[in-house]
Amino acid sequence: MTDEDASTLLRRMFDAAIAAADPAKVLAGFLPEKPTGRCIVVGGGKSAASMAQAVEAAWPDVDLSGVVVTRYGHAVPTDRIKVLEASHPVPDDAALSATREIMEAAASAGPEDLVLALISGGGSALLSLPRPPLTLEDLVAVNKAFLSSGLSISEMNKVRRRLSQVKGGGLARVAAPARLVTLAISDVPGDDPEAIASGPTVPDPTAHADLSYLMDKLRPALPDAAARMLRAPSPDAEDFTPDYRLIATPQASLEAAADIAQGAGVTPVLLGDALEGEARELGTAMAGIAKAVARHGKPAPAPAVLISGGETTVSVGDQKPGRGGRNTEFLLSLALALNGHPRIFALAGDTDGIDGTEDAAGAAIGPDILQLASAQGLDARATLDAHDSFTLFDKTGALIRTGPTLTNVNDFRAILIRE
Structure with a gap:
């Protein structure tokens, strides 16, 4: 599976999740x-x-x-x-x-x-x-x-x-x-x-x-x-x-995405439709599961895709936040934890087509995302701390813009681990 194949499959899965709630x-x-x-x-x-x-x-x-x-x-x-x-x-x-x-x-x-x-x-x-x-x-x-x-x-x-x-x-x-x-x-x-x-x-x-x-x-x-x-x-x-x-429901949409993955010869692992908590913390945790698939073949051997839904939280405290929603914050945290792992790709987006208050549904990343950010003069860690994930993915061309989908079954996350 090439980088392009991995990215294309993730987008097909996202589109299927949205279509299941039309x-x-x-x-x-x-x-x-x-x-x-x-x-x-x-x-x-x-x-x-x-x-x-x-x-x-x-x-x-x-x-x-x-x-x-x-x-x-x-x-x-x-x-x-x-x-x-x-x-x-x-x-x-x-x-x-x-x-x-x-x-x-x-x-x-x-x-x-x-x-x-x-x-x-x-x-x-x-x-x-x-x-x-x-x-x-x-x-x-x-x-x-x-x-x-x-x-x-x-x-x-x-x-x-x-x-x-x-x-x-x-x-x-x-x-x-x-x-x-x-x-x-x-x-x-x-x-x-x-x-x-x-x-x-x-x-x-x-x-x-x-x-x-x-x-x-x-x-x-x-x-x-x-x-x-x-x-x-x-x-x-x-x-x-x-x-x-x-x-x-979110579960029905996750299952529709899983069918797309299975049809492409990739094992879907559904982790649940109700994951909550801080977006950046979930990103770190999911990176650990993805690396376990790559290293140990658990909970499923590669090629596999980890699929989850739910709604995370972004707590900004008293600071003035940058631009971004919970899906792009999750993805940036995930990317930092993966640190350019060569076999792992991911997509996260809101099924209504709008992540937070921005004009993108979310974003999709590959192993080169941190390098692309660095080439744009961006410090990924500082960007995450400033809750400015939208800016990073915008400048690296990673954003997914669907426009309003006219449905909403919450967030969709998929992490693909190729062989």
Whole structure:
């Protein structure tokens, strides 16, 4: 296998992972029976518009209406379902306006109607309606605090649900007494419905919990009103049984990529769809596993590819970070730990096409990446410490730019060890 063959195979695997979560290909098989009344479509997330488009294609003869919100630049043409755009990862006025319109649409449903909720990653920011007396500015402060807090995604979602009127089952409450069916694309470890977009159509499992233990990681940016809410139970705590259908998951995408590898004669080793922790630490750990494959043929003999998903964290502390997301940070840490190993190649990217806030999905590296960086006058170790991985991969031509993929099953990582 040549260097070019290795790089091409990794990209084919990434493309297959994205295709496995394409709403146009998978959504129709999860739709419920057609309603006797209207179908009101609501929802939010990076995939909300493409999901709405897929519903329209599957149900041309149903009385469809409704509204969904997606990230700026992620809208697609629809005929009967209104598509709005708003900011991500920090909510803006457009997110609040869109969420109010979505809640009003759901509330308009009658007993004979079907409310179809389309939920995907990114919905935590896009579906934003602060619980009084919180303001949009308060939500923005909390979201910005998340970015440097070191909180896990699960912990962030606990906070989001407590501070919101729409999350933690809020959308389900206003849709009653209509039948509510949720179609969701998972972007979270474990595919927990209460974590995907912070669970707007499922009960909040932490509604009665004291969340004050999370406050220290969010100070001093945490507004006083938000701090009081984290100490007190949610006023809307209630239990119900949702009709919740996962149409795409990280595991299914990893398995689609594994099929591509196997077809090329490379043994896939699936390490899990829910890996978390600091991106740079995971990079070091994964380099150790890859070197064990190269040296000892364990856990599989080369040629083999280590495949994993999940969502890591980049903690920047008080320093002003450079440019980069968790996937490029992971890759740069991996490259440093591999130190130019001649048989190891890797790719890491966000399946939504945007790693962090940059315009790339991620990057792909080969054994020469550190040499290429040095030739550009870049110190890879210093670049990692400055959280400026995007700049290094941009200058070395290693970035992967897909544009918005209109789906999102979280991060995809593949490390190929050739013979």
